[in-house]
Amino acid sequence: MPQAEKVAHLADYADTAERQPLLALRGISKTFGTVKALDDLGVAIRPGEFITVVGPSGCGKSTLFNIVAGLEEPDAGGSLAFLGKPSRARDLLGRVAFMPQRDLLLPWRTVIDNAILAVELEGVRRADARRQALAMLPEFGLTGFEQRYPHELSGGMRQRVALMRTFMFKRDLMLLDEPFGALDALTRSMMQRWLLDVWQKHRRTILFITHDVDEALFLGDRVMVMTARPGRVKLEQPVNLPRPRRPEIVTSPEFIALKRTLLDAIEEESMKSFTTSDKPAGTA
Ligand SMILES: Nc1ncnc2c1ncn2[C@@H]1O[C@H](COP(=O)(O)OP(=O)(O)OP(=O)(O)O)[C@@H](O)[C@H]1O
Ligand SMILES: [Mg+2]
Incomplete structure (x- = not known):
């Protein structure tokens, strides 16, 4: 990892230290045989936050969720803390609510x-x-x-x-893996507004995977952009748009500027995953 990025991550941890994170991940990696799905991923999630996760297909988003849901253990070396308490992934089984991709x-x-x-x-x-x-x-x-x-x-x-x-x-923490992926645009936008209402009423902490940048910005307090595989955090973009969010917000200059930043970051990673993708092990 380049030095500058590492320093930025350490600063993030210092920022969140005064309010204990609900979940803190550091140095999380996951290898399946010859495939490294996640590499040195770190993120801290504060209680009540709505965090959206975007990244190229195959970068390890669902793998990250499987770890946080307690269904997979990460490789040795990383750490995971739930409400400040160091935990193994399997300790989280049953402590988070998980809606899988299907x-x-x-x-x-x-x-x-x-x-x-x-x-x-x-x-x-x-x-x-x-x-x-x-x-x-x-x-x-x-x-x-x-x-x-x-x-x-x-x-x-x-x-x-x-x-x-x-x-x-x-459960305090809800993991939603592309819950609206299969819906048409109109139904999807209704469901997004509905989810924000329900979230505000029930005051849960949500991690939400999507491929749709508009959706990530419309819903999230922060958008976490992941790198191409092996996935780690490329960018954590705060979304300081007022709530409750109205549909018109997507045409505001602030929204469009944020969207440009995210699209640039995602495009850079998608190009990488396209040029390096899925070569069989042993080929150059
Ligand atoms: N149980 C498993 N066994 C072997 N390889 C796996 C397993 N789970 C995931 N992988 C591999 O890990 C990588 C990341 O997969 P993952 O499903 O986490 O990606 P994703 O970011 O959720 O992709 P998508 O956006 O397409 O849903 C892929 O190369 C996948 O083939
Ligand atoms: Mg997935």
């Missing part, structure tokens, strides 16, 4: 029974879980659909069921 609704379960899956696995009685879920349906735009099956729903509704499941699993 929505993973069970086709044989109704909307309500898909929504309660995570809390039911945690040991909440099904009748109690269903009661809680029924009360949340209006907020998630699913009133009247509780007895429907996933194949009877639109893409946007399926995403809301998966999000409701993640919100019902009440």
Whole structure:
């Protein structure tokens, strides 16, 4: 890593020291066989923050989430602290709410029974879980659909069921991996505004992966741009746009200037991942 970048990261840690981070990662690397997915990644996440993550395809975004969700251990050498307490990745299993890249609704379960899956696995009685879920349906735009099956729903509704499941699993930290990736532009923009409302009401800390720079800026307090694989933090861009955010904000000069900065950073990395991508091991 160039020296200048290393110094910038250390300064970031000093800034956040007075307010204890909810999650602090330092020097996180992850190797799968001959593929290095993450390399020396560091980030500190403050309670209540909405952080969006962008980066070229294959740079290790989902791998990062799998580590924070406790599903994968990073390589030896890095450190991970949750509320100041040094932890292994597996200690975080069940302590964060995770919506994986695919929505993973069970086709044989109704909307309500898909929504309660995570809390039911945690040991909440099904009748109690269903009661809680029924009360949340209006907020998630699913009133009247509780007895429907996933194949009877639109893409946007399926995403809301998966999000409701993640919100019902009440944890301080929520990981959302491209939750709106499969939606058309209009539905997506409605879902973004809806998510900001729900986030502000429930006061959670959110890490949100997206490929859409507008979405990253519209939602985030900070945008974390990752380098091409092996992924590390290329840029942490604060987004000091006022909240609540209105749709018109995307045409403001401030928004457009931020977008230019992010697009430049992402384009530089995408070019790298394009020219170096996926050569079989052993070839130059
Ligand atoms: N369980 C695994 N076993 C082997 N290789 C893996 C595994 N998980 C991820 N990888 C590899 O690690 C790299 C990063 O993958 P990852 O899914 O984290 O990327 P991503 O940034 O989420 O990509 P996308 O934007 O396409 O979702 C890829 O080269 C991938 O093939
Ligand atoms: Mg991914």
